[in-house]
Amino acid sequence: MTIFQGPVFDMARKQFTTIADYLEIDESDRERLLYPKRAVAISCPIHLDDGRTAVFQGYRVQHHLTLGPTKGGTRFAKSVDMGEVAALAVWMSWKCALAGLPYGGAKGGITVDPSALSLREMEALSRRYMQELIPFVGPHVDVMAPDMGTNEQVMAWFMDTYSMYQGRTVSEIVTGKPVQSGGTEGRREATGLGVAHLTARAMSELAIDPSRATAIIQGFGNVGSVTAFELLRRGVKIIGVSDHTSCFFDRNGLNVEAMVNHVGRHGSLRGFEADEFDPVDLLIQPCDILIPATMERVIDADVARGLKCRILAEGANGPTTPEADAVLEDRGKDIFVIPDILCNAGGVIVSYFEWVQDLQQFFWGYDEVVSRLNQILDKSFHDVVERAKRDGISHRTAAMGIGVNRVRLAKKKRGLFP
Ligand SMILES: NC(=O)C1=CN([C@@H]2O[C@H](COP(=O)(O)OP(=O)(O)OC[C@H]3O[C@@H](n4cnc5c(N)ncnc54)[C@H](OP(=O)(O)O)[C@@H]3O)[C@@H](O)[C@H]2O)C=CC1
Ligand SMILES: O=C(O)CCC(=O)C(=O)O
Numbered sequence: 564m565t566i567f568q569g570p571v572f573d574m575a576r577k578q579f580t581t582i583a584d585y586l587e588i589d590e591s592d593r594e595r596l597l598y599p600k601r602a603v604a605i606s607c608p609i610h611l612d613d614g615r616t617a618v619f620q621g622y623r624v625q626h627h628l629t630l631g632p633t634k635g636g637t638r639f640a641k642s643v644d645m646g647e648v649a650a651l652a653v654w655m656s657w658k659c660a661l662a663g664l665p666y667g668g669a670k671g672g673i674t675v676d677p678s679a680l681s682l683r684e685m686e687a688l689s690r691r692y693m694q695e696l697i698p699f700v701g702p703h704v705d706v707m708a709p710d711m712g713t714n715e716q717v718m719a720w721f722m723d724t725y726s727m728y729q730g731r732t733v734s735e736i737v738t739g740k741p742v743q744s745g746g747t748e749g750r751r752e753a754t755g756l757g758v759a760h761l762t763a764r765a766m767s768e769l770a771i772d773p774s775r776a777t778a779i780i781q782g783f784g785n786v787g788s789v790t791a792f793e794l795l796r797r798g799v800k801i802i803g804v805s806d807h808t809s810c811f812f813d814r815n816g817l818n819v820e821a822m823v824n825h826v827g828r829h830g831s832l833r834g835f836e837a838d839e840f841d842p843v844d845l846l847i848q849p850c851d852i853l854i855p856a857t858m859e860r861v862i863d864a865d866v867a868r869g870l871k872c873r874i875l876a877e878g879a880n881g882p883t884t885p886e887a888d889a890v891l892e893d894r895g896k897d898i899f900v901i902p903d904i905l906c907n908a909g910g911v912i913v914s915y916f917e918w919v920q921d922l923q924q925f926f927w928g929y930d931e932v933v934s935r936l937n938q939i940l941d942k943s944f945h946d947v948v949e950r951a952k953r954d955g956i957s958h959r960t961a962a963m964g965i966g967v968n969r970v971r972l973a974k975k976k977r978g979l980f981p
Contacts, residue, residue, distance in 0.1 A: 566602060569646030571859050575653045577885040582963045585956065588971065596971060599649050600667075601625040605695040607673060609687040621692050623671035624652040625705050629973045632703050633669035634659060634911060634918075636710025636739075637692075637717070642858065643672035650859075651710075654880055655911070657966030658904035661943055664915045667970075669705050671696070677712040678830070689717045693724040700725075702735040702922070708914045709739040711784065711858075715751060719744045735921035738914035747917035749932035750910075754878070755789025756933065757909020757940055758901075762790075762852055762876045763797055764944050765899050769873060771851055779803030779812075779848060779872070782856030783822065783832055786878045786907065790854055791819045802850060805842050808833035812840035812848060847871060855882035862887045870898060877903035883959075892957060902959040904966060905943055912939050 579597045582588075588596070605621045622645050625633040635655040638648070648670045655668025673692055677685060699705065709718055718740040725736045734745030742748060749756070766773055776799045780787045783806045791801050800816040809832040811817055817837065825835045846853060846862065847869035855861050856878035862870070867887035875891075877883065880903050883891075891898055913936055920926050927935075943962075950961035 566645055567598065567649045569644060571650040571881060572646035574860065574881060574884060575650035578959070578963060579653070579967070581885070581960060582967045585954075585960055585964050586968055586971070588967075592971065595974070596627075596967065597653065599624045599626045599652055600628055601699070602645060602649060603696065603699050604645060605692070607688060607691040607695060609684060609691055611684060612681050619673050619675050619688060621671065621673045621695065622648045623669065623696055623699060623705070624649045625667065625669045625699075626652040626656045627667040627970060627974075629970060629977065630660070630667055631665035632667070632701075633705040634664070634666035634708070634914065635669035635671070636708045636910075637713050637721075638670070638672035638710040639675050639677040639688075639712030639717075640672065641674065641676050643674045647859070648672050651880055654904055656970055657963050658908050659911060660966040660969040661904055661947075661962055662908050662912055662939055663942075664911065666706075666911075666915070669707075670710070671707060672710070675712075685717070686720055689713075689720040690724045693721040694728070697725060697728055700736065702733060702918075706735070706914075706918055707737045708910070709785070714785070715739060715741045715746065718746070735918055738917040738921075739910075740917070745921055747913060747920055747932060748927065748929040749936070750913045750917055751785070752789045753913035753932075753936060754786045754907050754910035755791075755793055757912070757936065758786065758790040758854065758856075758876055758878045758906055759793030759797065760909070760937055760940055761901050761906055761944055762794065762854070762874060764941070765874045765876065765901055766851075768948070769899055771873065774798035776800070776851040777802045777814075778852040778854060779845060779850045780854045780856060780878075781805050781845060781861065782879065783826060784856070786910075787854070787856035788823055788826065790856060790878055792823060794852070795819050799852065803840070803845050803848055804832070805840075805845055806832045809835060810840045810842040810845055811835070811837045812845060813837065852876060855879045858882070860884050864890050867891055867894075872898060874899045874901065876901045877906045879903065880907065888957065888959060896957070900958045901944075902947075902962045905940075905947055905958070905962045908943065909936055909940065912936050
């Protein structure tokens, strides 16, 4: 199992061990549940604008095939490697199972800094990536979606590349597409809508009045910016925001609308007119709600000791290390954690709706999408909070415990000796 290495996969492995102990899973069943079924590594050569040829490394990991096709996003980032992608695929499995979706988890990506590519280079790389993966994906095999560094446009290129190969439009091959190309209403906003909806649920559990609450959000891409907007709409004051280029903090509240417009025009927060703040200190400022919406492992044990929020709503995948989880436990659960596989599940839930609509060629309106999304999120939230109370465990152990157990039972029911 040596191809799945690195700090992010180690994190997924440690979390799984905690869950396997909690569920008392037999030692002999553990590897079968944890290690991915398939992992593909590809080379993607493209012509750069200056005439040179560059080769980019790409990956796709399909964790398990027990419940249906595999499902998960595609990440374009410098950090991408087999270990990171595999961990993200494993988390997708527990996330889909917790939400009751008929999928196994998958994830893919390319090791690249997307901000260094021109639009033409980005299209060439996206198309090449999909082309190389055609033998390994399909609407009933593995269905991709956006993640960090990719967006609706990339999904449209993926869909077009696959469709040209098939000789017909296959919109159900990817989700997160533009509405004009077979996408669903609400997918672009879905993850942030879900994060904000669940944060509101947590505020109501803790009797926090949204109009007196403050929030800090790390990351201002798809998830961070929509979450900021949705919380603001509920009356929450956004006092801290950052991306790669800039970090802003203002106790009196930041102008989120102006920030969204600035990012729309310039691609990042760089140059936005507000006082800069040290990003290292952002996460440990006093606030009611803290939302990491960037990379894995940004909350380690040290940061966890310094956290001064009441709700930690994990928009990102894997923002909190197992060591940080132990610190949060020691702090006596004074922070209400909405774990990633629950908190950011809105994206894959609406992707499921998109896939179903594409398969049927029967499309729903925005209100129907959001109402069905909230129904699933409410049920998952209730299941997690009640399980945590019943068994005296953390929300993460409860969420992952429910997800892992559903996959385990599905495997067992299909037969022990396939
Ligand atoms: N998109 C989706 O539907 C889903 C996404 N997620 C997870 O949410 C997280 C964010 O994804 P998404 O919003 O789609 O990605 P985007 O690429 O749209 O945005 C990522 C944001 O994070 C910022 N960022 C990246 N690294 C850092 C850093 N080290 N410090 C500060 N800011 C940083 C980026 O800044 P800059 O632009 O300057 O690089 C950008 O603002 C990821 O963990 C992803 O896996 C989870 C579920 C679904
Ligand atoms: O929408 C999807 O299929 C997957 C989204 C995703 O990558 C995630 O939830 O981390």
